[in-house]
Amino acid sequence: MMYRAYQLQDDLMEPVRFFARQLKATTDTFLWSWPEEGRRRFKAGLEMVERFELSHARPEFDITEVMSGNRLVPVTAEIALDLPFGQLLHFTKDVDTPQPRVLVVAPLSGHFATLLRGTVQTLLRDHDVYITDWTNARDVPVEAGSFGVEDYIGYIIRFLEEIGPGAHVLAVCQPCVQTLAAVAIMSEEKHPDTPLSMTLMAGPIDPRESPTEVNEFAVAKSLAWFQRSVITTVPSRYAGGGRRVYPGFLQLTAFMAMNMDRHSRAHEHLYEHLAHGRDEEARKIKDFYDEYFAILDLTEEFYIETIDRVFHKAELARGAFTYKGKPVNPGAITRTALLTVEGGRDDICALGQTSAAHELCNSLRPHLKRHHMQANVGHYGVFNGKRWEREIYPVVRNMILSME
Known part of the structure; x- marks a missing residue:
């Protein structure tokens, strides 16, 4: 049930991300009358929405x-x-x-x-x-x-x-x-x-x-608690359907909760870099979180x-x-x-x-x-x-x- 609820939420967000991507691609055309700074901030906000997702596929090592x-x-x-x-x-x-x-x-x-x-x-x-x-x-x-x-x-x-x-x-x-x-x-x-x-x-x-x-x-909770609270079943849409797993999205949530202030500040900085056209600084943050948000079960x-x-x-x-x-x-x-x-x-x-x-x-x-x-x-x-x-x-x- 837990995995299905997560998947449902992700499925519901996909049209929102798609709309943000399409809107960002046409911003300069339909908002041509806006000041440049306003367009940048609007596009930065759309990119933040577009990036609101987790990946379950391994990124490339990209060491050439x-x-x-x-x-x-x-x-x-x-x-x-x-x-x-x-x-x-x-x-x-x-x-x-x-x-x-x-x-x-x-x-x-x-x-x-x-x-x-x-x-x-x-x-x-x-x-x-x-x-x-x-x-x-x-x-x-x-x-x-x-x-x-x-x-x-x-x-x-x-x-x-x-x-x-x-x-x-x-x-x-x-x-x-x-x-x-x-x-x-x-x-x-x-x-x-x-x-x-x-x-x-x-x-x-x-x-x-x-x-x-x-x-x-880890030691404060019993094994029964972990099995009851964080173990779930992979939906049938995946090759491992029916397998019991500790899902990566729960592990990521736990990791982020330990340093939530730092992650919040990082995304605030990302928005500001995007809004001010600081592409190199934005790229470093995006590269880190592209990796960090790629999760496995x-x-x-x-x-x-x-x-x-x-x-x-x-x-x-x-x-x-x-x-x-x-x-x-x-x-x-x-x-x-x-x-x-x-x-x-x-x-x-x-x-x-x-x-x-x-x-x-x-x-x-x-x-x-x-x-x-x-x-x-x-x-x-x-x-x-x-x-x-x-x-x-x-x-x-x-x-x-x-x-x-």
Whole structure:
């Protein structure tokens, strides 16, 4: 019922958006007698109406070239492995010398992997980059089966096998837990494709450390409450019709509610930029929200298991995490170097939650461990923006290079 109500509202808004688009395109003709400033403001208002929508389709990464070494080289995104709930995407480029292969594990938390476009673009300067490109659950037929936390771990292992021996792994946010578990499993099995290094960035390895508003909300409600309140069924009009999901529009609402003042100000600024013809400033805001408003649904089992195993029980931090019925032991990691990165102003994954991985990886020698705390950045600043490029990325690059 919840999904149908959302879809109905979106369907009802589409004629309004269509009318705004058509009206904006003819404003200069039928309002020719208006002052230029008046026409700009009217068109700006129409564009704000036109943009009032969410997208459920993955945007393009749109990374076509990158500066590698001393030259600009073309980049092509290719599907290296296609599985029902996600693809392994490879950014190929023609370089003279082989570069370290890095698997970027993107979060499955309501946004597409393209949210890490800036992360990937920076890594491409010096690395051969792959990324987990998760599929919108509403587009996966029910016949494809379920996808839970352990399936996510299995996908990471399968992707690393596809890349082959000697790779590195970098996880952002939520999948730090599954990535650490995957590397622990591979290490214990002495898997030949165990990565050489593991970078965990702003992830809830131990959400009990300095709990944030997100953590407190997750543990304040029962699993029954989450199932009753936020899980819904995909309408039959989609390929995944009948699948039970945590819809992306609810996740986006939750994210925006945490910083509603900031989002409101951003849209006020967008209107003013449009109204005054400041196209470049407007474009930056529009690009961000085009990405931010592109959302995907999570399977019910993945979402509920994440709430239960990561936040309610903190299984990995407590040494109680299992995979296919067997205990997961981070202490089995002896050869994979560990780098943890945290943001000093992160209000989603606070200080101490990611660095907790060091205590769990207690068999690693000191020279294979490193922690970086970046002051004055929030959650997204850990993996995007100027401080990521100028201050955090060099630390990541040096860790990877040291293990080559």
